[in-house]
Amino acid sequence: MTALAVAKTAKLYLGGAFVRSESGRVYRTEVAANIPRASRKDLREAVRAARAAQPGWARRAAYNRGQVLYRVAEMLEGRRREFVAVLGGGRGAGREVDAGLEALVYFAGAADKLSQLSGSVNDVAGPYFNFTVPEPVGVVALVAGERPALLGLVVPLAAALCGGNCVVALVAETAPLPGLLLGEVLATGDIPPGVVALLSGLRSELLPWVGSHRDLDAVDAVGCTPEQLTALEERAADSVMRVLPPGAAGAALRLSPQLAVRTLEMKTIWHPVGT
Amino acid sequence: MSAATARRPLPAEALLGVDQVGLEARAAMLASRSIKREAKLFALDLAIRCTDLTSLEGADTPGRVATLCTKAMHPAPLDPTIPPVAAVCVYPALAAVARDHLRCSPVRVAAVATGFPGGQAPFEGRLAEARAAAAVADEIDMVIDRGAFLAGRYGQVADEIAAVKAAVGGRHLKVILETGELGGYDNVRRASWLAMAAGADFIKTSTGKIQPAATLPVAVVMMEAIRDFAWATGRIIGLKPAGGIRTARQAITYLVAVNEVLGDDWLTPERFRLGASSLLNDVLMQIAKEHSGGYQSPDDFSDA
Numbered sequence: 001m002t003a004l005a006v007a008k009t010a011k012l013y014l015g016g017a018f019v020r021s022e023s024g025r026v027y028r029t030e031v032a033a034n035i036p037r038a039s040r041k042d043l044r045e046a047v048r049a050a051r052a053a054q055p056g057w058a059r060r061a062a063y064n065r066g067q068v069l070y071r072v073a074e075m076l077e078g079r080r081r082e083f084v085a086v087l088g089g090g091r092g093a094g095r096e097v098d099a100g101l102e103a104l105v106y107f108a109g110a111a112d113k114l115s116q117l118s119g120s121v122n123d124v125a126g127p128y129f130n131f132t133v134p135e136p137v138g139v140v141a142l143v144a145g146e147r148p149a150l151l152g153l154v155v156p157l158a159a160a161l162c163g164g165n166c167v168v169a170l171v172a173e174t175a176p177l178p179g180l181l182l183g184e185v186l187a188t189g190d191i192p193p194g195v196v197a198l199l200s201g202l203r204s205e206l207l208p209w210v211g212s213h214r215d216l217d218a219v220d221a222v223g224c225t226p227e228q229l230t231a232l233e234e235r236a237a238d239s240v241m242r243v244l245p246p247g248a249a250g251a252a253l254r255l256s257p258q259l260a261v262r263t264l265e266m267k268t269i270w271h272p273v274g275t
Numbered sequence: 276m277s278a279a280t281a282r283r284p285l286p287a288e289a290l291l292g293v294d295q296v297g298l299e300a301r302a303a304m305l306a307s308r309s310i311k312r313e314a315k316l317f318a319l320d321l322a323i324r325c326t327d328l329t330s331l332e333g334a335d336t337p338g339r340v341a342t343l344c345t346k347a348m349h350p351a352p353l354d355p356t357i358p359p360v361a362a363v364c365v366y367p368a369l370a371a372v373a374r375d376h377l378r379c380s381p382v383r384v385a386a387v388a389t390g391f392p393g394g395q396a397p398f399e400g401r402l403a404e405a406r407a408a409a410a411v412a413d414e415i416d417m418v419i420d421r422g423a424f425l426a427g428r429y430g431q432v433a434d435e436i437a438a439v440k441a442a443v444g445g446r447h448l449k450v451i452l453e454t455g456e457l458g459g460y461d462n463v464r465r466a467s468w469l470a471m472a473a474g475a476d477f478i479k480t481s482t483g484k485i486q487p488a489a490t491l492p493v494a495v496v497m498m499e500a501i502r503d504f505a506w507a508t509g510r511i512i513g514l515k516p517a518g519g520i521r522t523a524r525q526a527i528t529y530l531v532a533v534n535e536v537l538g539d540d541w542l543t544p545e546r547f548r549l550g551a552s553s554l555l556n557d558v559l560m561q562i563a564k565e566h567s568g569g570y571q572s573p574d575d576f577s578d579a
Contacts, residue, residue: 044570212569239572 010176012036012200013183015049016193027202035176038201040209043168046197047215050139050166053194058136058164065162066111072158072189073104079185086177087150100154106255107158114163118261122268129271134264136164137242138217141210143203145223149175153182156222157196159259168197168216170207172223176200203228211235211243218242218263286507289468293460293496302492305532312565315527319562321542322526323350323357326558327385327515327550329364331392331483337372340365344376346577351559360555361544364416366391367408374411385449386412389439392453392482394418398435402442409443416449416515418482421456424466432466433473440474449477449515449548454493455485463493467500471512481518483550488518491528498536514541517550523561526554 010032011018023039057065076083080097087093110117115134122130140160145152149172160167171179183198199206210219211232219236221229221243233243244262310318328347330339344363351357362383363373370386377384386408390396396404401417408415417439423431440448450470454463470478478497481488494516501512514537516529526549533541541547556578560571 040570047570209570212567214569214575215572235569238569 010035010180010200011183012038012042013180013186013196013198014042014046015197016187018183018187021201029174029176031175032177035180035200038170038199038206040206042199042201043206043209043213046168046199047139047141047213049194050168050197051215053192054136054139054166057161057166057192057195060164062112062114062162062164065164066108068190069104069108069111069158069162072185072191073101073108075185075189076101076104076182079181083150083178083181086181096148096151100150103151103155103255104158107162107260110257110260111162114257114260114264117257118264118266124270127273129273130268131271132266132268134163134261135267137263137265138165139215140165140167140263141213141216141219142167142169143207143210143219143221143223143228144169144171144179146172146174150178150182152223153179153198155255155259156220160220160263161191161196163260163264165218165263166195169199170203170210170223171198171200173201173203207232208235211241212238214239214241216241218244220244220263222246286503289465289500289503291464293464295460298460298495299492302490302495302532305495305535306491306528308528308531310527310531316562316565318527318530319523319558319565320358321530322523322549322558323360323555325530325544325547325549326360326555327362327364327517327548328360328555329483329517329550329552331364331366331387331552335366335369337369340369340372341376342578344373344382346555347382348377348380350555351562351576354562357559357562361548362414364414364550367404367412370408370411383413383447384411385414385416385447387416387418387451387482389417389435391416391418391451392484394420394453395422398438401435402438405439406442409446412446414447414449415439415443416451416479418451418453419466419470421453424462424469425456425458429465429469433469436470436473436475447476448474449479449513450475451479451482451517452497453482453485454480454489454497455487460492460496463496464500467497468504471500471504471510475512477513477515477548479515479517479548479550481516481550483518483552486519489516489520489550491532494529495532495536498533501541502537511546513546513548515548515550517548520549520551521553521557523554523558526551526558 021036021038022041025037026034027037083097084093119133124130142156157167179198186196212235236243330343347360347363359382362385364385365373367386367388370384373384388405388408389401419432452466457463467478497514533547556576559576563571
């Protein structure tokens with residue numbers, strides 16, 4: 001008897017659930033058909049869920065966020081073969097999954113060291129303490145890199161998560177399957193519902209809605225072309241949204257705490273100590 | 276309306292059972308209707324004009340009511356096209372504060388009364404509360420004694436409504452059925468007829484204090500009762516869904532249902548109200564989104 005072939009439907013990861021686009025639309029890439037084509041309303045729902053989840057995620061001890069990210073790495077490790085296959089097989093695919101694992105473990109470790117690395121006690125002329133402490137910027141839209149499809153998502157995603165941000169990610173448009181599959185790793189990796197959303201779709205359709213969404217605190221434009229970046233900046237000029245350009249560090253995807261600091265805001269506090 | 280009128284036999288429609296499956300299918304069909312662009316902006320504007328901006332918390336203070344009144348008069352201070360809401364709804368103890376703040380505005384003062392939300396205090400006390408509230412407020416939202424209704428003492432419920440109606444003089448009387456405690460659509464229909472026959476100006480779904488509060492199928496039953504009552508008696512009664520209405524989408528759904536069941540004569544604050552505490556900002560965000568083309572942030576809108 002031959003085993004029954006079970007075809008898998010690619011789904012968006014939204015609010016902790018795996019769903020089709022509310023619009024019911026799909027699109028086709030070179031290697032896969034019936035990829036959900038997220039609409040502006042899927043984006044809206046994702047931001048709503050992220051906004052609701054953000055205070056709880058940021059309030060967790062940084063150490064705990066690190067533990068969760070480490071568990072995500074454990075889940076990815078357990079599904080290594082599946083990821084290698086969806087990345088096209090071969091040695092390059094294996095190296096990319098390994099690099100993704102390294103990034104997750106790296107930022108798991110970085111989570112409770114960010115305030116030491118980016119914060120400071122400032123020297124001031126007065127009988128005060130003056131501290132600078134980092135805080136998560138809030139809800140970040142991540143335009144993931146087109147290639148490498150997995151790493152271009154995992155590195156900036158882990159970097160933003162470890163600082164206490166929630167992330168609404170547009171996975172690679174031309175190779176969305178690795179990004180969408182990552183949702184299954186995040187869901188079993190104890191990432192709370194809403195903290196991450198993974199949307200596949202057409203960037204030309206979704207980016208204008210990202211740029212004009214006033215409830216997004218930042219856009220990590222790591223996967224944007226220069227034209228897309230300019231268009232995002234123009235739309236975001238109306239609000240206080242941070243538009244984070246790809247930059248050298250983002251393009252090379254070299255692991256550095258600087259990647260996490262991109263999605264932090266610095267708060268400076270004067271603290272009277274008496275004498 | 277006297278108790279004698281309330282005792283007049285009700286027409287058969289009042290006592291027929293409700294077709295639950297048909298009702299829920301119809302409500303689901305109405306809820307799925309898509310309202311876009313100009314029609315959406317009209318509906319959002321109407322939703323604001325029909326809102327009873329409500330705060331019924333134990334922690335309400337005069338300061339909080341003052342804030343609520345400011346929000347009611349100027350929901351979006353920077354946009355002059357946004358109308359004020361219909362009324363501010365508070366506890367009787369704070370109705371005078373609301374009255375002071377709303378003196379020079381078209382926004383009316385509504386006070387809940389008669390032992391809100393349980394309706395279980397001795398009747399003399401409830402009646403006195405309604406009378407005192409009517410001295411300050413334009414509109415009185417009374418609760419019925421659900422215990423009496425469920426025990427089959429319909430005459431008592433009708434007499435109490437009629438007595439409160441007499442006690443509040445010409446004030447606008449909204450009768451809260453608390454449909455979540457009535458245990459089924461048949462009872463909702465019966466209670467609606469009972470309240471209308473006993474002298475209600477409005478019938479209102481819920482206090483907002485228990486779950487489920489307003490649901491669309493329940494509101495449709497009440498709309499049908501209002502429609503049939505108008506046919507039978509010629510009297511026009513209003514509807515106020517309240518409790519759990521938080522999104523512009525929900526508000527539009529109720530407006531669609533009113534339009535379909537009662538007709539557009541009912542699409543006015545004189546005949547339809549939405550009782551809500553957190554609906555207003557979502558409606559304002561939707562209006563801003565229609566104008567600007569981008570999704571809005573709740574941070575840009577003042578708390579009520």
